[in-house]
Amino acid sequence: MIRVVLVDDHALVRAGVRSELEDDFDIVGEAADAGEAVDVIVSTKPDVVVCDVHLPGGNAPAVIRGVVARGTTTKFLALSVSDAADDVIAVIRTGARGYVTKTINGDELADAIRRVHDGDAVFSPRLAGFVLDAFSADLEGSADPELDRLTGREQEVMRLLARGYAYKEIARRLNISIKTVETHASAVLRKLQLSNRNELARWAAHRRII
Amino acid sequence: MPTANFMAPQSRWQIPRVDPSNRWIGGVAGAIAREVGVQPLVIRISFVILAVASGAGVVVYIAAWLWLISRQPAPGTPYEPTPKGETAQTRHAALGLVVVGLIIVVRAITRSLFVDSVVLPLGVVSVGVMVAWTNRGQSTGHATMARIATGALIGVAGVIAFVLLATSPTTAILVFLAIAAIVTAVALLAGPMLLKLTRDLDRERLDRARADERARMAAHLHDSVLQTLALVQRHAHEPSRTAQLARRQERELRQWLYLAPGNDSSAPNMVRLGPALEQMADRVDEAHGVPVKVVVVGDTYDLPPETVDPLVLAVGEATVNAAKHSGAKQIDVFAEVHADRLEAFVRDTGRGFDPDAVPKDRRGIADSVLGRMKRAGGTVAIHSTLGEGTEVELSIGVSSTSSDGNQPGSPNEKGET
Numbered sequence: 031m032i033r034v035v036l037v038d039d040h041a042l043v044r045a046g047v048r049s050e051l052e053d054d055f056d057i058v059g060e061a062a063d064a065g066e067a068v069d070v071i072v073s074t075k076p077d078v079v080v081c082d083v084h085l086p087g088g089n090a091p092a093v094i095r096g097v098v099a100r101g102t103t104t105k106f107l108a109l110s111v112s113d114a115a116d117d118v119i120a121v122i123r124t125g126a127r128g129y130v131t132k133t134i135n136g137d138e139l140a141d142a143i144r145r146v147h148d149g150d151a152v153f154s155p156r157l158a159g160f161v162l163d164a165f166s167a168d169l170e171g172s173a174d175p176e177l178d179r180l181t182g183r184e185q186e187v188m189r190l191l192a193r194g195y196a197y198k199e200i201a202r203r204l205n206i207s208i209k210t211v212e213t214h215a216s217a218v219l220r221k222l223q224l225s226n227r228n229e230l231a232r233w234a235a236h237r238r239i240i
Numbered sequence: 241m242p243t244a245n246f247m248a249p250q251s252r253w254q255i256p257r258v259d260p261s262n263r264w265i266g267g268v269a270g271a272i273a274r275e276v277g278v279q280p281l282v283i284r285i286s287f288v289i290l291a292v293a294s295g296a297g298v299v300v301y302i303a304a305w306l307w308l309i310s311r312q313p314a315p316g317t318p319y320e321p322t323p324k325g326e327t328a329q330t331r332h333a334a335l336g337l338v339v340v341g342l343i344i345v346v347r348a349i350t351r352s353l354f355v356d357s358v359v360l361p362l363g364v365v366s367v368g369v370m371v372a373w374t375n376r377g378q379s380t381g382h383a384t385m386a387r388i389a390t391g392a393l394i395g396v397a398g399v400i401a402f403v404l405l406a407t408s409p410t411t412a413i414l415v416f417l418a419i420a421a422i423v424t425a426v427a428l429l430a431g432p433m434l435l436k437l438t439r440d441l442d443r444e445r446l447d448r449a450r451a452d453e454r455a456r457m458a459a460h461l462h463d464s465v466l467q468t469l470a471l472v473q474r475h476a477h478e479p480s481r482t483a484q485l486a487r488r489q490e491r492e493l494r495q496w497l498y499l500a501p502g503n504d505s506s507a508p509n510m511v512r513l514g515p516a517l518e519q520m521a522d523r524v525d526e527a528h529g530v531p532v533k534v535v536v537v538g539d540t541y542d543l544p545p546e547t548v549d550p551l552v553l554a555v556g557e558a559t560v561n562a563a564k565h566s567g568a569k570q571i572d573v574f575a576e577v578h579a580d581r582l583e584a585f586v587r588d589t590g591r592g593f594d595p596d597a598v599p600k601d602r603r604g605i606a607d608s609v610l611g612r613m614k615r616a617g618g619t620v621a622i623h624s625t626l627g628e629g630t631e632v633e634l635s636i637g638v639s640s641t642s643s644d645g646n647q648p649g650s651p652n653e654k655g656e657t
Contacts, residue, residue: 081279083284155533156533156535159535159536159537159574162537162576163537189574192535193574194570194572194587
């Protein structure tokens with residue numbers, strides 16, 4: 031059974047998620063703020079951490095960095111009510127393997143956790159849309175074209191994800207295996223994390239609140 | 241010393257108390273001012289003037305400081321100075337006389353560099369400054385203005401006297417330096433006050449802006465969130481209605497938070513695709529109780545309504561169609577703004593249908609989607625598989641983008657209905 035830690039400052043949300051996941055996952059810990067989260071994750075060493083983006087005492091990126099600094103390896107799935115582009119980009123760039131919003135239903139969440147556990151990337155339609163936006167603008171002075179551009183196939187996969195397709199539907203539509211779809215998604219995630227193209231930061235800042 | 245003549249009968253002289261927390265150099269001027277009952281500034285200016293007179297002020301200051309320090313009582317001893325003399329004016333006049341007297345004495349003893357032509361105008365200017373600054377905290381604006389005007393007049397008189405009495409370029413430079421020193425001292429005194437004033441003003445402005453923002457927020461929350469919560473409570477026994485209310489509120493709040501400026505585009509007749517689609521999704525959700533998730537890519541500039549409106553209406557009809565007939569729990573709408581065209585996809589994972597055997601009612605709706613897009617010069621394609629869902633694909637050329645001369649995409653019917 032996949033061992034999971036839940037991090038969210040709202041006890042109600044934790045309770046709700048727990049009741050949805052309890053049957054299929056081993057919930058080994060819960061935390062309500064950033065500091066507690068790092069301690070719980072380091073001591074329980076879960077397979078997957080389902081982490082709210084906005085937390086008292088530091089946001090999800092701070093938790094991810096804290097856990098990495100203390101030498102624990104685990105996988106993060108960000109769960110948030112925020113759809114602000116800079117939040118999404120920030121949490122993915124610090125190392126989360128996926129980003130889903132709290133309106134996701136129980137089955138989809140379970141699926142996302144399994145996917146993250148298997149080392150794959152989880153893209154909600156909205157995240158796929160952000161990625162397309164972030165990588166769409168024309169490149170100027172790109173340091174690493176390999177990282178700063180999506181391939182045609184990757185764009186196709188992202189477009190279908192944004193249109194609400196599941197991985198297996200994408201595989202069928204593009205006549206490729208699910209594994210290949212997953213490889214494309216992971217490659218996009220990697221680019222999102224490693225590309226230092228200014229466009230990403232500028233675009234996220236442009237979409238900032240206020 | 242003339243000071244004694246002004247002593248009021250009940251006043252008792254004490255050793256001036258040095259206040260370490262309220263001092264510029266050694267606290268001597270402040271201590272004397274408290275004991276005598278005048279503004280510390282006046283004493284300070286007096287010391288400066290005396291310092292100009294062959295440095296006598298410095299000597300007097302150091303001597304007074306040594307004397308005071310050696311005679312300070314234990315900390316905590318009560319000290320209540322009584323103002324000496326009858327009025328503040330008499331005290332200040334006395335002080336001025338003391339200073340003038342000292343200058344004359346110093347001059348007589350030393351026959352120094354600072355001759356009449358320097359000391360006298362300087363003394364006059366100093367008196368002007370003193371008059372301008374005396375009691376500045378206590379009087380009304382009117383009296384203050386009058387005093388400052390008088391002080392300025394006396395100061396000008398001093399400068400004129402200097403010009404008339406000036407004997408050599410050297411003295412001129414020296415006097416200018418002295419006047420500059422006094423002006424600097426005054427600026428130093430007034431500086432903190434002015435700084436505090438502007439800071440207070442800034443903070444006040446910031447506080448007001450914050451309060452406004454808070455009020456705006458509160459008003460919005462009241463109009464939207466609180467209303468919805470009230471409705472949710474009233475409809476607590478109808479889960480679908482409650483969920484619908486929550487979704488609508490969520491979408492609205494999101495829009496308000498993350499798309500803050502909304503649709504107030506600079507060009508009056510232009511629209512943004514994203515907000516238009518969100519509104520459409522909201523209406524469908526409200527009318528049919530099925531959540532509609534909208535993702536828009538490339539929505540960074542305003543578009544002509546003759547392109548956006550038909551697309552949004554057609555997407556709306558396709559969405560309603562899916563909500564009514566597909567049985568899907570959710571509908572995904574994806575739209576992308578390309579340089580030369582707009583694309584939209586409406587997708588459900590509902591029961592789907594066989595495009596070759598379309599029931600009449602569905603055909604009608606498909607036609608209305610098709611017809612609308614066709615009239616606007618766009619295209620529609622419908623893909624559906626029984627048991628798996630339906631996707632409607634819409635595309636329309638952007639005609640009037642002045643920056644790129646792209647022609648509207650030629651109508652190209654791909655639909656299989």
